[in-house]
Amino acid sequence: MPDDPAPDRRVPVFDPSVALQLWPGDARELLRLLPDSSVDLVCTDPPYNLARYSTGNIDPGWRAPFNNDVADWDAEAFDPAAWLPEIRRVLKPTGNLFAFTSYNMLGRWHDAYDPAFDTFQIVVWHKTNPPPKLRRAGFLNSCELIVAAWDRGHAWNFSRQREMHNFIEAPICMGAERVKDPRHPTQKPVAVLRRLLEWGSRPGDLVLDPFMGVGSTGAAAMAMGRRFVGIEIDPAYAAAATRRLATSPLEAR
Ligand SMILES: C[S@@+](CC[C@H](N)C(=O)[O-])C[C@H]1O[C@@H](n2cnc3c(N)ncnc32)[C@H](O)[C@@H]1O
Structure with a gap:
């Protein structure tokens, strides 16, 4: 047997000169492949721990059921604090973080990330076409929260006051933009992500999403x-992201 066995081909190797690197697997293991201070922007959408609040899918009978369950991956307890050391390690001192979250998690994000960054704010995404509520017994889920955290030295790309509102208005993913195979219950619209990337990154910057879903x-x-x-732990979503980005990498879909 040779002393130096062939490397495990399933372990990816980070190459800063490669523009698109999609790693199927668990971000708890794969993040360590990124060097210290290598990432300009962490823009991500981790689990929300909402599954236990779900009342299940609603089948009105006259149309396909309204998807009220989030997904299996959302049942596991996600702890933002546990991810802080790796996020801080890979992020450049001038980098920043955008992380989608939900009302039940905001305090936990703030408790862990506010002391670790110079500034902690939130952005609100207002969905112009939220899923309907059949009974008029409460608000629609028309707003989604995005944590923003950065240090002094981070350069924003704002040129006018009106670009500095921490508010994005855009519809949820629909039609051709929706990945069908498999459908991801929380696929985010590229229009919203483009706004975040416009604000917080520059051409050539390295953007990291350790919970990329369908990419x-x-x-x-x-596109930018x-x-x-x-990184994506579910092989079917990871494969869908690879197909989506490999076939039309310059299209915003
Ligand atoms: C809210 S979804 C992201 C959806 C994504 N923004 C999109 O537009 O497709 C969160 C994703 O994180 C993945 N995930 C959960 N735990 C993970 C882990 N430890 N490592 C990598 N991915 C993980 C889930 O499988 C799920 O697809």
Whole structure:
């Protein structure tokens, strides 16, 4: 037997000169492949821990059921604090973080990330076409929260006051933009991700999404001339992201 066995081909190797790197697997293991201070922007959409609030899918009978369940991956307890050391390690001192979250998690994000960054704010995404509520017994889920955190020295790309509103208005993913095979219940619209990347990154910057789903952050990054590393634990979603980005890397979809 040779002393130096062949390397395990399933372990990816980070190459900063490669614009698009999609890694199927667990971000808890794969993040360590990224060097210290290598990432300009972490733009991600981790689990929300909402599954336990779900009342299940609603079947009105006259149309396909309204998808009220998030997904199996959302049942596992996601702890933002546990991810902080790796996010801080890979992020450049001038880098920043955008992370989609939900109302039940905002305090936990703030408790862990506010002390670790100079500034912690939120962005609100208002969905112009939220899923309907059949009974008029509460608000629609028409707003989604995005944590923003950065240090002094981070350069924003704002040129006018009106670009500095922490508010994005855009519809949820529909029609041709929706990945069908498999459908991801929380696929984010590229229009929203493009806005985040416009604000917080520059052409050539490295954008990381350790919870990439079907690769929406990657689609925005490719369309905008950023480099992208995406990680996804579910093999079917990871394969869908690879197909989506390999076949039309310059299209925003
Ligand atoms: C909210 S979804 C992201 C959806 C994505 N923004 C999109 O547009 O497709 C979160 C994703 O994180 C993945 N995930 C959960 N835990 C993970 C882990 N430890 N490593 C990598 N991916 C993980 C889930 O499988 C799920 O697809």
